Amino acid sequence: MAEYHLTSPLTNEDVSKLKLGDTVYISGECFTCRSRLQKYIFDEKNVLPFDTKDRNILIHNGPIVVKEDGKWRLVSFMPTSSIRFEKWGAKSVDEWNLKMIVGKTTMGEKTAKMMKKKKCVHVSPRSVSPNLWIDSIEVQDVYLYDELGRIEAAWFFKLNDLGPFIVDIDAEGNNYFDRLDKDIADRKDAALKKLGIDETFEFTKLY
Amino acid sequence: MIKTEIYEQALFETIKRGATEISPDVKDAFIKAIEREENPDAQKGLKATLESMEMSKVRENPLCVDTGWPIFYFKVGNQCELEGGFVELENAARRAVARATELGYLRATMKHPLTGYDPGNNIGMNIPDFTYQFVDGDFIEMSYAAKGGGSECFGGTRHRIVAFADGIKGIEKFVLDSFVASARAGAVCPPSVLGIGIGGTANVAANLAKEAACLRTVGSKHPDPMFAKIEEDLYEAINSLGIGILGAGGSTSVLAVNVEYAYTHIAGIACATSTNCMVARRASARIDADGTLRKMTSPNWFGDR
Numbered sequence: 203m204a205e206y207h208l209t210s211p212l213t214n215e216d217v218s219k220l221k222l223g224d225t226v227y228i229s230g231e232c233f234t235c236r237s238r239l240q241k242y243i244f245d246e247k248n249v250l251p252f253d254t255k256d257r258n259i260l261i262h263n264g265p266i267v268v269k270e271d272g273k274w275r276l277v278s279f280m281p282t283s284s285i286r287f288e289k290w291g292a293k294s295v296d297e298w299n300l301k302m303i304v305g306k307t308t309m310g311e312k313t314a315k316m317m318k319k320k321k322c323v324h325v326s327p328r329s330v331s332p333n334l335w336i337d338s339i340e341v342q343d344v345y346l347y348d349e350l351g352r353i354e355a356a357w358f359f360k361l362n363d364l365g366p367f368i369v370d371i372d373a374e375g376n377n378y379f380d381r382l383d384k385d386i387a388d389r390k391d392a393a394l395k396k397l398g399i400d401e402t403f404e405f406t407k408l409y
Numbered sequence: 410m411i412k413t414e415i416y417e418q419a420l421f422e423t424i425k426r427g428a429t430e431i432s433p434d435v436k437d438a439f440i441k442a443i444e445r446e447e448n449p450d451a452q453k454g455l456k457a458t459l460e461s462m463e464m465s466k467v468r469e470n471p472l473c474v475d476t477g478w479p480i481f482y483f484k485v486g487n488q489c490e491l492e493g494g495f496v497e498l499e500n501a502a503r504r505a506v507a508r509a510t511e512l513g514y515l516r517a518t519m520k521h522p523l524t525g526y527d528p529g530n531n532i533g534m535n536i537p538d539f540t541y542q543f544v545d546g547d548f549i550e551m552s553y554a555a556k557g558g559g560s561e562c563f564g565g566t567r568h569r570i571v572a573f574a575d576g577i578k579g580i581e582k583f584v585l586d587s588f589v590a591s592a593r594a595g596a597v598c599p600p601s602v603l604g605i606g607i608g609g610t611a612n613v614a615a616n617l618a619k620e621a622a623c624l625r626t627v628g629s630k631h632p633d634p635m636f637a638k639i640e641e642d643l644y645e646a647i648n649s650l651g652i653g654i655l656g657a658g659g660s661t662s663v664l665a666v667n668v669e670y671a672y673t674h675i676a677g678i679a680c681a682t683s684t685n686c687m688v689a690r691r692a693s694a695r696i697d698a699d700g701t702l703r704k705m706t707s708p709n710w711f712g713d714r
Contacts (some may be wrong), residue, residue, distance in 0.1 A: 225434035225450075225516075238525065249415060257509075263474070264472055264474065264475075264516070264518075265474060266470075266471065266513060266516045268513050268603060276475070277470050277471070277513045278470055278471045278474040278516070279474055280473055280474040280475065282475065282558075282559075283558075283559060283562075283563060283596065285563075285596070286562075306559070306594070306595055306596075306598075306655065307563065307593075307594045307595060307596045307656075308594040312420070326594070326595065326655065326657065327655060328451070328453070328454035328457075328654060328655055328657055329453070329455070329456075329457035329458045329599065329654065329655070330458045330460055330461065330472075330473055330655075330686075330687060330688060331457040331458050331460065331461035331567060332465075332470070332471070332472075332473065332474055333460075333461040333464035333465060333468060333470070333478060334457055334460065334461050334464075351517075351527045351529075352517065352527075352529075353516060353518070353527070354519060366453075367480070368450075368657060370594070370657075378657070379593060379594040379656065379657075382651075382656075382657070382658055383593065385651060386589060386650050386651055386652060387589075387702065389526070389649060389651055390585060390589055390650055391651045392649070393585065393646040393647075393649050394581075394585060396646065396649075397578070397581050397582075397585075397642055397646055399578050399582050402577060403569070403582060405572070405575060405579060405582070405583075406572035406574045406575050406579070408570050408572055408677055
């Protein structure tokens, strides 16, 4: 598995070379998003008040940010579950021209299909380590703070080699976890057998 | 009589400790998992998580950005007297949660379920949640657990009535199926502390599962060999699956499997699971009748386990 250090704005070439399971570190400008932002834009028909052209990395995250002496200070950061945004995933990739989404729990087939079409990848953390990350993140600005609140606002971050993340959806729409699922299913059958539960076992249906 | 200012300060300090300091038993489980882990990337992930958690204590910041549902458990002596009574205890807990949120130890995470309104202090209808256990004595013990959205929202809490005809096999298959589904792609933030409730009505099983996940000392065993065997068998079975830290592959998928039980109806066995995320945040403290406060390293909710 290869390791890459990429800088935003990402190009098609940057993301097309990434393979499932590769490790990436990211630098440059990005923005945060939770479902409230996507609902506000796509369902409630508001206009995104910033341009994503030079900021084409979206991090699914609700950070803890406090204001001290007129400056923002990031207290904690951890990518959150992406799958809950699946409803707007394809639209976000398409309309915001995203090249990378950072989040936990990967995303579904509809988003993966759009990622293939538009050349975009999804990457996941392999640890819960906010303190190893916050020093690599500079808080630049915030949009929609009043409308969406402190957690669900769109925060502008400048990243300095933030990572590691693993590529779990590549720019061809393949999913790392789909492949892992098959191995886990095989091992589960073996584990059940060891517990004395073979393939003939069926739950008695009570309802 | 225990003064309000004493128990309110104890509540605040317990919340802060639960949010920012790794429990000693969880730390031990991490150290063992790092030694045992066979996947080098997963091992790096476990090390990075432990390193970050150690830094939280120094930096006094949350162990994870999602500071979860604020949940309180009180073990109360039958002769315990609190200034203002138990209504004031709950008011003090709400004030302590609001203060911890204002100071950045907790994220403002609790919202109105329909409107999405964010009060900004984690206080709202039926939140925080309070559970009581009454025992002999004149003291009060308090545990604060922060139940994360990942472990709670993405399938970590499940329930099924298993027929007596299916017995232990049915219970174990239900648990294994549930855990694999909920840990996919790291949804419940594995390696988990997996709590299992067996028996009672569905809500009793679910409460036991949550308490087994949040309040048992990691590494403890059920004193009844029948239940200890289920814990051990499922621990081995789940750790053989290769799910790993955040579901990306590895040999550590659970830090512990804890089972608690209640008697059940002749018609069926209610079974419930509750996963706690790897950070497994909690803290406990005890106040004696004379107002002496001491930190507890274990919640003592299930006695010495």
